Amino acid sequence: MVVRPPATTANIGPGYDALGAALSLHDEIEMAVVDSGLSVELAGEGADDLPRDERHLLVRAARAAFDRLGGQPSGLRLRCVNRIPQARGLGSSSAAVVGGIVAARGLVANGVEILDDAAALALAAEIEGHPDNVAPCLLGGVTIAWTDEVTGLAQAARMDPVAGLHPVICVPTTRGYTAESRSLLPAEVPHAEAAANAGRAALLVRALTAVPELLLPATRDWLHQDYRRPSMPQSLELVDALRAEGIPAVVSGAGPTVLAFARTPETDDVEAVAAKVAGSATFAVTAVSVSTLGAVANLIPSLDQQ
Structure with a gap:
């Protein structure tokens, strides 16, 4: 599977912890099931600093998704090209979390039915700690995200941006x-x-x-x-x-x-x-x-x- 999770902007002006948007700048993640072990190849932003083992945020997100999808694969090979600037307020960690979840469910038969967007959003927010970046990263467009006070689960409403945004x-x-x-x-x-x-x-x-x-x-x-x-x-x-x-x-x-x-x-x-x-x-x-x-x-x- 190849996933291109977008950069995101959140806390937009007065939309603190709620409003977000996906931006046309993407990381690229290739995930494959292999016979055994874990291989992580990194290029681009953070390639010299990020771990290449189970500590990598993308790996942790994928593992959590596979648990929800019925079990871990025999082995994984990951190749990541990071283009989103890291620790700059553009959602690089959300891209890793969402990218790992979406790639994992794509590798499982009926993965989208087992872990639909609502469940994927809830899992991503659980890992990330808040939903305002993971929502636009997963859904695209402009999003309003919140946490339901009864269930404790993240939810989001997606909207199309107006054509005049630059x-x-x-x-x-x-x-x-x-x-x-x-x-x-x-x-x-x-x-x-x-x-x-x-x-x-x-x-x-x-x-x-x-x-x-x-x-x-x-x-x-x-x-x-x-x-x-x-x-x-x-x-x-x-x-x-x-x-x-x-x-x-x-x-x-x-x-x-x-x-x-x-x-x-x-x-x-x-x-x-x-x-x-x-x-x-x-x-x-x-x-x-x-x-x-x-x-x-x-x-x-x-x-x-x-």
């Missing part, structure tokens, strides 16, 4: 980590700010799916970005500068990548502002799109058959 990612050389970033958030926020944030989150759903002209006011946030400023000052300076130019911009996920929405498919306006405020951090500016496809498993011939 996302641009500004990826710094510095890394960020979700646990560190989350530790800066307060236990409570003022009621007025919570109410304002709820209104803008509702507006953001409309902007992402129907009226992109509303993106600037719709991406205003009160819940998380300013609290996280000490951990990524250059990123928040870039967000401020872009917004001052009328360009909707937010921190992607837990950062430090900045996600902007260009006014046209051309990115000259974003690149110009990024160059002004990058300071000591180097931002690589790349135009992407919202991917309507999530992680899909495709069967390929085995090496013996090729």
Whole structure:
């Protein structure tokens, strides 16, 4: 099986822990059942740092999926080409988790019936710890994710993005980590700010799916970005500068990548502002799109058959 799990952006503006989108930047995972053992080949992002054994997050996710699907295979061979920047707020860990689950169920007869998307989402969120990145990675498009208070299981609603979205990612050389970033958030926020944030989150759903002209006011946030400023000052300076130019911009996920929405498919306006405020951090500016496809498993011939 070959799976191409997409990068994702989550915590979009006021959509903290809820709103996410799949982006047109993909890792590639090839998984095959072999006679015995475990072989992991890595290339690209993190190839020099990631483990090549059972500790690899993709392997752990696949093992968990195989347990739900009826049992472990005789052996596994994995080949991973990582293109999603890691520890940058673009869902690289979610891509590994979802990629492992989707590849595993693709290798099992009737795997999609045994572990459908709802069950795969619940398992991915259980492994990842939250559903806002794994939902768009699995389902594609724009998603709203939540955890059911009765069952405790992650759920998601998927929506198609409006044609006028032109996302641009500004990826710094510095890394960020979700646990560190989350530790800066307060236990409570003022009621007025919570109410304002709820209104803008509702507006953001409309902007992402129907009226992109509303993106600037719709991406205003009160819940998380300013609290996280000490951990990524250059990123928040870039967000401020872009917004001052009328360009909707937010921190992607837990950062430090900045996600902007260009006014046209051309990115000259974003690149110009990024160059002004990058300071000591180097931002690589790349135009992407919202991917309507999530992680899909495709069967390929085995090496013996090729």
